[in-house]
Amino acid sequence: MEDQKQIVKIEEYCRTVRVASYEVGAQSTLKLSALLHMCQETSENHLAALGIGYQKMKEDGIVFLIITNAVKIHRMPANAEIVTIKTHPRGSNKAQFYRDFQIYAGEELLAGVMQSSVAANPLNHKILRPQEFYAYGIFVDERVAPEDRLTRIRAKGLEPLGERVVRYSDLDYNGHINNTIYGDIFEDFIPGGMMGRCLRAVQIDYINESMLGETLELFGGEEDGVVTLQGFNPRGLGFSARALVEDSPAE
Incomplete structure (x- = not known):
């Protein structure tokens, strides 16, 4: 998957990519694993663009561990289709951080993902308090809406x-x-x-x-x-x- 362009804001990160042939499955559409990878890479790119990428955070004693991915699919993108992925931090609930993703082809919404994760120590994976991530002073500590919480x-x-x-x-x-x-x-x-x-x-x-x-x-x-x-x-x-x-x- 090759990035075409990106737009970086604290409240939204946006990248446009072309679906590669190796990401497409037997039905000529994007595989579920590739969709999840697309979201994972997008969130990592967002943090890196804000100066707190994986290596920086790991050196500071923080890694993110995904707890849940909840996906709604209208249509999976096809081989070589150009898609735009938008992601937005959605706040936290207890120890979990929430982030959503929206995948578009032009103006057509193809899929949406709600993801929850926790910050953890990279050595023993002990769960950290959200405040240890918010201490970077980039994201605002907000509470995710009750209707968006995952069970x-x-x-x-x-x-x-x-x-x-x-x-x-x-x-x-x-x-x-x-x-x-x-x-x-x-x-x-x-x-x-x-x-x-x-x-x-x-x-x-x-x-x-x-x-x-x-x-x-x-x-x-x-x-x-x-x-x-x-x-x-x-x-x-x-x-x-x-x-x-x-x-x-x-x-």
Whole structure:
């Protein structure tokens, strides 16, 4: 994905990119993992443009760990399509920071994402108080609106779907599965498969980090077009995902 241009403000960061062929899946549209990566990169670029990029913050003893991504999809972008990603800090609730993303093709809103994360110590991942990030004096400590707050997925009665071993290429710079990879895991193990189907809404909760060589035991189920999937690592529940799935529109 190659950036075409960017606009930097404290309250909004905007970048325009062209979708690369390697980000597109079997249905000729952007993969879920690539959409999540697009958002992750956009938020990192926003902080870097304001002088508090990943390396600076890590040296100061702060990293961000994503807790939840909640995605609403009208249409996934196609190969080589030019899209604009806008992101806005939305405040905090308790220890969690909120940030939204909007993906456009021209004036057409393609997808929206609400993301929550926490600031943590990079060595032991101990959760830090939001004030330690707000101490940079760049963002204002505001409370996210109650209607925008995300709640954790609850599930029971799911059936075994298989296992997924964590490989080296899954890892990010924090040493665990990159959050975007869970999009691939979800689409690989979704009951009924993804061929001929599309996602309209997806929520992924990142609960317990999975490390190199560990095995995720996957369980899932579908009811009335809503698919739920959970992965368990040796320490317990690693992640939960829930999605609204529909048949793909006819060409």
